Amino acid sequence: MSGVASTRPAPTLEGLAELARLSLDGSSEAIERILSLARAALDMDVAVVGAFDGDFVVQAVDGENEWFDLEVGSRIPVEQGDLPTLVHDAVADVRTADLPITRESGIGAYIGVPIRLWDGTLYGTLCCLSRSPEPSLNVRDVRFLRVLAEIVADQVDREQLESEKRRLEWSRIRGVLDRDDIDVEFQPVFDLDDCTIVSLEALARFWTEPMRSPSVWFAEATEVGLGVELELAAIRSALQRLDEFPPGVAIALNVSPTTALDSRFGELLVGVADRVVIEITEHAQVDDYDALRTALAPLRERGAQLAIDDVGAGF
Structure with a gap:
């Protein structure tokens, strides 16, 4: 920052297109990359996205x-509307x-x-700061920053919609677990030589809204970190009916x-392991054989x- 008219190039349409592409790729680094491009385009020392939460x-x-002295999580006592949109010299400007x-x-x-x-809803502010006055900042720069703010x-x-989606999914799975709302049906496996039943495959069923296949329920549970808990609950329900069979x-x-x-899992099989066939499903990759x-x-x-259960087989 020299305090004289800047020779920085105007942001290009290609640059804006790249920013738009980054904003749509869904990556967690998109905002950081947008800040980097904004700071470089405006020739400022730092670019910040902040949210209003009292501070x-x-x-x-x-x-x-x-x-x-800025880092993620820093709280600055600035209320909404305290800062104008454009300040060329913060020390000399009576507003700041x-x-x-x-x-x-x-x-x-x-x-x-x-x-x-x-x-x-006003979420926060996208801003750029410099250590020295910058008289070259202008309305064009404000318009450019507004485009970035929309992105x-x-x-x-x-991110907020995804967070809310995860919260609802977690609540749904947690509700099934808390209510023990898992039914188990048994599919017989026959010995083809004499047509006798040699085992019964336990299949979890969920008779609750939304009505979906068991594979969807288990996949959702895994996504929200409750996959093991839901599997153990289904296994527990199946073992509770073991005495019903020869x-x-x-x-x-x-x-x-x-x-x-x-x-x-091993604790659930204490005393009944000799009556269990453990079918390892291949939905998830085995990281350590x-x-x-x-x-x-x-x-x-x-x-x-x-x-070993067939690839793609459901619970």
């Missing part, structure tokens, strides 16, 4: 953040000269625009590698049988 709370920052942030952070110039979400808003909207008939349990490695063999060895020693 101005930094959500993302790019550039010389140490100079301004007496603000604590001007004195404490050493701000020379400032340009910032609001970030509004899809419903019009940031799109990304924030997407002693010579085993129960086949579909088990993911992750659940098989959980110590709680040695660990899986080690976890299953005690169960096999107690009589449990082991099988």
